[in-house]
Amino acid sequence: MPKAEPRHILSLSGGKDSAALAIHMRGRIPGMEYIFNDTGKELPETYDYLDRIQDYLGCAVVRLNADQSFDHWYDVYGGMIPSNHRRWCTKMLKLKPFEAYVGDEPVMNYVGLRADEDRSGYISHKPNITPVYPFREEGLRLADIERILRDSGVGMPPYTSWGRTRSGCFFCFYQQKVEWLNLKERHPDLYEKAKEYERPYEGSGNTFTWSDGESLVELERPERAEAIRKEAARRKAAKAEARADLTLAQVYAQRLMDLEGDADDEACVICTV
Structure with a gap:
């Protein structure tokens, strides 16, 4: 029996790097799926930015929602606000919906980590998911990401104009x-x-x-x-x-x-x- 062809999925976060990657990869992979894990607690500017990216791509960005809301899991965890020591929000509202969407088919998951970053991306325990890092493979750095966003007309995420440095829920505990x-x-x-x-x-x-x-x-x-x-x-x-x-x-x-x-x-x- 012939081996199934993998699906190609690019995960958007609402941040600059994944946006630039979506723009950079447009037209290069037939059938690329663009997804966004929607917690329901995003900034209004994040939703606006996703619409801008979607318009540029000319295709839908699939918005994945968890089976249960943040408030549900907040109650399940006894009113414990998530933190860097207890990141249940990532597990329940991001990872599980993504893995449910992927299922058991072979998938190439495109992640926007740059060549100048010293950190690792999401690595699933599911053997059918293979991460791909185009920016690292091509040696693209911050200046390249800024150029991609500028030249496309999509620009930087609008929340950066008022001092927010990262995407994520409006109450993200990593905020300064x-x-x-x-x-x-x-x-x-x-x-x-x-x-x-x-x-x-x-x-x-x-x-x-x-x-x-x-x-x-x-x-x-x-x-x-x-x-x-x-x-x-x-x-x-x-x-x-x-x-x-x-x-x-x-x-x-x-x-x-x-x-x-x-x-x-x-x-x-x-x-x-």
């Missing part, structure tokens, strides 16, 4: 503290919704928070918000001053950090690439 303040300023309704999840955990009475070490109520207090913004401005100024003495390679590395934020290097790749 100043990004939480930017969310409050840009989308006060979403900030208020995020605050509603910070309630005492039934098992211990402890309150889990999105931002490490303090609640969103504490973070938004005027004196605390001012201190966070001053520190963010200080760090930005220090980086700008340091650039004057950097080599070209060091400047490039600094630009990577500026674009991708200072969050944990182990951030959920399937959500952000």
Whole structure:
């Protein structure tokens, strides 16, 4: 019996790299499927960006939804907000829907990791899924990704215009503290919704928070918000001053950090690439 031809699937996250990969791969693989794992908790700008990408591709981006919502799993986990130590959101809202969509057929899954990134992508335990990294294979780096997005007219994700450094849910725990303040300023309704999840955990009475070490109520207090913004401005100024003495390679590395934020290097790749 002849071996089945693999399906070709490109996973979009709403971020710049996967968007550039979709543009870069357009027309190169017949029958390419474009998918997006929709948690139902994305930024409005992410949905707008997906529409922009879809218009450029000229074909549908399939939006995968988990069988159960974030709120369902939040209750199942006893009101424990996900964190870098307990990433149940990635497992239940991203990985499981993706693997269910793939099924047991052989699949080539295209991932937008660049040649200048020192991290690994999503690796499924399912033997029928083979990851493919075109940017790494072709040696494409950040400057190439920016060029692809610029030349296509799709551009950078719109949320970057107000200081958000990564895609993902509006309450993503990998946000920097100043990004939480930017969310409050840009989308006060979403900030208020995020605050509603910070309630005492039934098992211990402890309150889990999105931002490490303090609640969103504490973070938004005027004196605390001012201190966070001053520190963010200080760090930005220090980086700008340091650039004057950097080599070209060091400047490039600094630009990577500026674009991708200072969050944990182990951030959920399937959500952000």
